[in-house]
Structure formats: structure tokens, C-alpha cells
Amino acid sequence: MIPTLLRRLGQTLFVLFGVSVLVFAVFFATPGADPTARIAGRNASPQIMEKVRREYGFDRALPVQYMTMMKKLFITRDLASYADRGELVVPQIEQAAPVTACLVCGAAFIWVSASIIMGTLAAAFRDTWVDRTLMLAGLVGISIPVFWLGQVTNLITQSRYHDTWLFSWVPGLGYVPFSEDPGGWFRALVIPWVVLAVMFIGIYSRVLRADLVALAGEDFMRTARAKGLSPTRVMLRHGLRTALVTFVSLFGLDFAQLVGGGALLTEVVFGLPGVGRLTYRALTNLDLPVIMATVMYSAIFVVVANAVVDMVYLLLDPRVRDAR
Amino acid sequence: MPADPMPLLDVRNLCVSVPANGGMIRLVENVSFCVDEAEIVGLVGESGSGKSVTAMALMGLIDSPGVQVRGSARFRGQELVGMAPRALRALRGRDIAMIFQDPMTAFTPVYTIGWQIDEQIRAHERLSRRAARARTVQLLAEMGVPDPARTAQRYPHQLSGGLRQRAMIAMALSCNPTLLIADEPTTALDVTVQAQILELLRGLRHSHGSSVLLITHDMGVVAQTCARTLVLYSGRMAESGPTATLFARPAHPYTAALLDSIPPLYGPRPHRLPAIAGLPPTPRERPAGCAFGPRCAHVHATCLPAPPALASIGPGQQAACVLPAEGTPLPPRATAQATQP
Structure with missing residues (x-):
């Protein structure tokens, strides 16, 4: 198993290298566009243009430019955004990442637990009103756009009913770091967590139910029943445990893209200074260094998360363990 | 308990029906048989003849919606049909165990x-x-x-x-378990492994005192293993009896046709192996009279109005065919000795 893990790690590094080359190429090696002007921002003076050109080595060969860029991103970390008066990019991302991580991890916890409960219940009570109600609720969850749901909860909890006993505990929009005030951190995030989780609860519970229903026809489920196990044990220890393999692969991808900035809409709606909102701001300002850095960051996250999913796969499915 | 008058498993008029198109379709109709202590009984039939459904019904493992199991199946005097799920679960795996076709x-x-x-x-x-x-x-x-x-x-x-x-x-x-239901235990295995597994099943009678209900479509497996045999066709019993008698003097044309379709080990090889023409009817399209009628070489007017009842032919042998009663039984098989162990 150890060699497998090492090989997977090597592959991950290789993919990361490829991604960085691609991102670099898209932003700085596109023919017909001068990267200097794009980094310097709109209406830059010729002096700044000249400074940028030398700093980034745009007058030199492409590999040198690539190395300079990677050095500025990962080693000296002094990639600066000219559109934003020279603010350093990497610290901005370092500040934004924990916010996004907190938001996504909390939401992920909610959606995984809720969808496992809903999916399993629906499969156990297949074709009864329990099943139909849960799956209808899931469909409604999938259909509600997250920004709309966010705005409506804001409307209710922040203004319309904020003064009632029900929502008076809700703090204003924004983020409170965990290290400053754990209680405030929780209160600031609990509503964004639920709002972000709603759609995923819908998707995951429906996928899990479909998986469990398909598994119910499998031979090994019949064997489990023939052994005289209780229906609960058959469903949980044999059905759910086997269905988790698909569940985990789905989860890894969604989780990675959310941490990599996919929670943009939720972050913007709730005023959370996360990676998504950083990207959003950079896009509106055409702040090229920040855009590149966030793209790079999210690509790294998706690749790393995929590697983690593969490793969890090894733990979950003995067949995969032997196949490599 | 050598003098136990009650068989281990006593199945009487077992019917299994599932709802379809507004009506009920009978997958298994009036199947009756017994399994004694430490006995191996074979349940033979083509695919779709209701062998597996019968076994699953005994175990209470059929869970498709609206399924109806009627009749009686007494296991050591306890009624299995309609038994409370909890009690059945305690029995399942402990007193009655099952092995399945595909170990994969x-x-x-x-x-x-x-x-x-x-x-x-x-x-x-x-x-x-x-x-x-x-x-x-x-x-x-x-x-x-x-x-x-x-x-x-x-x-x-x-x-x-x-x-x-x-x-x-x-x-x-x-x-x-006192009863082992083996549903095509050797079908997915190659022939040498098949022989080993059958040897193992035969040995269970002595080593564990278990009875075995062996479900198979392979007459060769039956001949090697079972003391008594039950032939199912389209969810109904075609014939039942001691395996040796059944192989030597089949009373139902279906049994005879099944036996004829085994290549003989000795004597001249037939130019073409006789096969049963046509396909077994699905339970939905079962003909009015004898279900085997459309494929039977001996079909005539008395077969058509209603399915023939099971009639006793000889000691322990029963067949659902009109031929013996009409005084024109099938001839004993010449090659019967060759296929016996």
C-alpha cells in the first residue's frame, strides 16, 4: 500500500506542475496580448510598464518568465497587484483561505450527515410517503439557487424578523475569526453553512438513495438477509458501507471545487472574505495577478483533493487496493 | 431421532404470485414436497421454472412489493409461510441456511x-x-x-x-443448520471444482447431519447427488420421485425429454442431441391445459382443458401427466443405467 501512495504522490506533483504551466500559459503566453499591460492594470504610466516588464522578465524567454512567476508565487511570495496599489497577492489568499475552509467544512459536515440520513431513510422506506417526501425535499433543495436562498435568509434574519426572539442572535454580515470569538464564529457561519449545504443535501441524498436501491438487488445483499441479519444491519453495514465508495468520490470533487473558490456566490451574499469573494473582486477590477493566483490555488486544491479521495478509496475499497 | 414421523421440511401447495397488469401472476403453483432428515432432495427445472422462487419463498427472502405467498411450508412443525419477520430471521442462517449460485x-x-x-x-x-x-x-x-x-x-x-x-x-x-438450501451452487464453477463442491455437499449429511435442498438445472448433478428429485416446469410440479426411478422410468414427457438431452456416456452417440423444441412459457402466457403441452410430443385432446393433476405412478413417484392413467405410459429409458453413478 505504501508504494501505491508514493506513486500517487508523484503523479500529484506531476499534475500540479502541468497545471501551473497551463495557468501560466493562459495568462502570460497568449499570443497577441501584452502581459505587461495586463499586470500593470488600466491606464498605467510608461514607467510602471517598464518596471513591471523588468520585474517579471517579460523581455526574456518564456521558461525564464515561468520560473520568475513561480518564484514570486511560491518562494519570495512578493507577487503584487498593481491594480490594487501594490498589495501583495499571496498574503491576501492566505487570509482568505481559512474563511473559505471554515465555510466549506461546516457546510460539508451538514450536507454529508443530512444526506446520509435522508438517503438511507428514503431507501429503507422505498416507495412509501417517507421516501417520496424526502426525495421531493431533495429536489426542491437542488432547484433553489444558492444566491437567492442566501438573499432570502438575509432578508428574513437580518431585517424582516431580526428583532424577533427567533433571529435576534444572528450577527451582521461578515466573518469573525475562530481564534477571536468561537461563539461569534459559529453564529456568523451557521446560516451560510446551511444555505450552502441545501443544494448538496438534495443531490447527495438522491444519489445515495439511488445507489442503495440499486444495491438492494445485489446478490450480496440477499446473502446478508439470508444470514438472518436485521434489516437495519443489512442496510447500514452492507448497503451503506458499499455505497460510500461512490459517495466519497462525488464528495471529493465537490468539496475541492468549493474550497477552490466555488463557494463564491455564498461568500458574496454573506459578505464572507473568502477565496471566492477575492476572485470576484479581482475579476471586477481585472486584477490579473490575483486572478492568476486564485486560479492556481484552486487548481492545486482540486488536484490535492483528488489525490486524497484516491487514498480514501484505498481505505474504503479493497478491490482498488489490489488493482494497482 | 430415527423414528421421526414428521419430515424436516414439509411443503404443501406452495403458491407464489406477484401483481402485474392489474392481476396476479402465479410464479409458483401448488408445489408440494418433503425433505427428510439428512436427505438430499433435488429441485430441477429450466430457467424461470420457479426453482429459485420456491427457495426464496421458503426463506422469506422475496421482498418485491405486493408478492403473495400462500400454502404451507412446515419446518420441524413450524409454519414458515406468514411467520413473523423477527422469528423467521432467527431461523434464517441458524436453522435454514442458503448458498447461492454465483459466489463471485x-x-x-x-x-x-x-x-x-x-x-x-x-x-x-x-x-x-x-x-x-x-x-x-x-x-x-x-x-x-x-x-x-x-x-x-x-x-x-x-x-x-x-x-x-x-x-x-x-x-x-x-x-x-439442519437444512441447507443450495441454489445452483455449482453452475458458475468449472467442472472439476463442481465435482469437489458436490462431494462436499454429499459429505455434509454425515459430517453435519444436514439435509440439502439442491436446486439445479443440471440432470447430471441430480443423478450424482440427490436421493429424491422434483421436476418443476413453468412453476408447476411435473414429476417427483426417487432419483433412480425417475431416471429409469420417467413418467412425464418433460422429464424424459430432459434426460434425453444429456449426451450418453456409453453406446453410440446420436447424430444430433435431441433438444426440447420451443421455449418454456412465461408464467404470464401459460397455456390453459398442461403447461408443457405445446412442446410435448404426446400432446392430445385430454391435455388441453385443464392442467393434469399429480397422480401417483409407483412407490414414491408422482407425475402430472395423463399418459399413465390412460394406459399409455412412456417406455423405460434404455440408457438410464449409463447416466447413473
């Missing part, structure tokens, strides 16, 4: 073989993990699994088909 897919892929056998033992008996594992290893050894302690720690996909089927049988026997 019958184990849960994410647990070790040993874990799954332990699970069954611990579901029925209060035993520590360690004690359960010790019994598991011992069972695997009894089933002829090499290096049982290590095999117990392996996952299903790491074992060959034959080993998996041995592990399956070990799991079925883990709580010393």
Missing part, C-alpha cells in the same frame, strides 16, 4: 471473508469475536480451504470461484 457476487466486496462468516455466527450466538473467528477458521478448514487462517483475512475478490464457494458453504454451515 454473493459476498459483500468490502469485508473480509472471515469478517462475514463471523458476522453470521455472532448474529445468532453470543460469542466473542475471538471465539467466532476460531470457529470460522475451523469451518474453512473443514471445507478444504488451504491455509484457513490467512484465507479468512482475505477479501472476496482475492479468492478463486471454488474457494469462494467453499467459503460460502462454510458460512452457511457456521451455525449448524
